[in-house]
Amino acid sequence: MKIGFIGLGNMAKAMIGGMLSKEIVRKEDIIGSAKTEHTLDQVNQMYGIMTTSDNQLVAKEADILFLAIKPQFFGEVLPEIRGVLRKEALIVSIAAGKTIADIEGLLSADIKLVRCMPNTPALVGEGCTGACRNGHVSDEEMEVCMKLLRSFGVAEEVPERLINAVAGVSGCSPAYVFQFLEALADGAVLAGMPRKQAYTFAAQAVLGSAKLMLETGKHPGELKDMVTSPAGTTIEGVRVLEEKGFRGAVIDAVKASVEKSENM
Numbered sequence: 001m002k003i004g005f006i007g008l009g010n011m012a013k014a015m016i017g018g019m020l021s022k023e024i025v026r027k028e029d030i031i032g033s034a035k036t037e038h039t040l041d042q043v044n045q046m047y048g049i050m051t052t053s054d055n056q057l058v059a060k061e062a063d064i065l066f067l068a069i070k071p072q073f074f075g076e077v078l079p080e081i082r083g084v085l086r087k088e089a090l091i092v093s094i095a096a097g098k099t100i101a102d103i104e105g106l107l108s109a110d111i112k113l114v115r116c117m118p119n120t121p122a123l124v125g126e127g128c129t130g131a132c133r134n135g136h137v138s139d140e141e142m143e144v145c146m147k148l149l150r151s152f153g154v155a156e157e158v159p160e161r162l163i164n165a166v167a168g169v170s171g172c173s174p175a176y177v178f179q180f181l182e183a184l185a186d187g188a189v190l191a192g193m194p195r196k197q198a199y200t201f202a203a204q205a206v207l208g209s210a211k212l213m214l215e216t217g218k219h220p221g222e223l224k225d226m227v228t229s230p231a232g233t234t235i236e237g238v239r240v241l242e243e244k245g246f247r248g249a250v251i252d253a254v255k256a257s258v259e260k261s262e263n264m
């Protein structure tokens with residue numbers, strides 16, 4: 001099975017890195033295209049996959065073709081590959097904001113199409129992907145696609161109306177988490193900790209908290225209460241976050257990303 005990528009940027013590299021590390025796909029079975037020589041050389045050297053500036057070659061070869069370009073370039077690139085796509089190929093778009101109807105409009109209403117929303121932790125096998133399909137993708141074909149998406153993390157099928165929510169909660173949220181991590185570490189630096197050590201402690205605290213929630217299945221409120229001793233140190237920090245509107249700010253951030261996805 002040949003996997004093609006049109007676009008070899010941040011998200012494609014994370015997915016390729018994740019797929020190869022799980023050994024679900026061999027590097028010989030991946031081909032990718034990008035715009036600049038710099039990217040083509042870099043990705044070829046990093047992952048040992050074949051790279052080319054020829055989008056049509058990738059589209060012709062691929063059994064599963066990932067569209068990993070920016071949504072703004074769909075209008076330019078999709079008409080270029082439309083004529084060479086194999087009828088049985090599965091097209092998988094990862095673009096924010098581009099609906100199944102948009103992509104069928106640019107390619108053909110007859111294509112087998114999956115629309116998904118991954119995230120960059122795919123690079124370390126901890127990605128999270130929501131995916132939906134059009135009516136031409138069979139259960140068996142979807143299972144092959146989901147297996148590929150699960151090679152770099154959690155993947156679940158969702159109705160298309162929830163894809164923009166997936167973008168907010170997991171596609172974009174690594175950026176919010178990194179903002180939080182920077183701030184958390186800055187707080188430790190303020191208290192005298194060396195910066196490098198502060199990043200390790202901050203990241204491990206977030207990783208451990210996420211794992212605790214996933215592995216115990218407990219409500220986040222219950223886990224928060226387990227940390228928060230009466231008249232203790234944590235409640236002081238919790239009070240400050242509540243006063244500064246932390247939760248409202250996070251909800252509004254997700255809402256802003258969802259709304260942008262709806263209006264791209």
Ligand SMILES: NC(=O)C1=CN([C@@H]2O[C@H](COP(=O)(O)OP(=O)(O)OC[C@H]3O[C@@H](n4cnc5c(N)ncnc54)[C@H](OP(=O)(O)O)[C@@H]3O)[C@@H](O)[C@H]2O)C=CC1
Pocket residue numbers: 006007008009010011012033034035036037039040055068069070071073076077094095096117118119120171172
């Ligand atoms: N980054 C993320 O966290 C996530 C991104 N996405 C989606 O993934 C897609 C890609 O995003 P991201 O990886 O961040 O973007 P990048 O800008 O990092 O990568 C875009 C890639 O597209 C290539 N490209 C541009 N024009 C062409 C063209 N005409 N033909 C072939 N390749 C071209 C670029 O080539 P070159 O490098 O040579 O310039 C680059 O490799 C977007 O649609 C985005 O919505 C989805 C989930 C998460």
Ligand SMILES: O=C(O)[C@@H]1CCC=N1
Pocket residue numbers: 096167171172
């Ligand atoms: O910022 C973006 O538009 C992309 C899509 C989801 C994450 N990054």
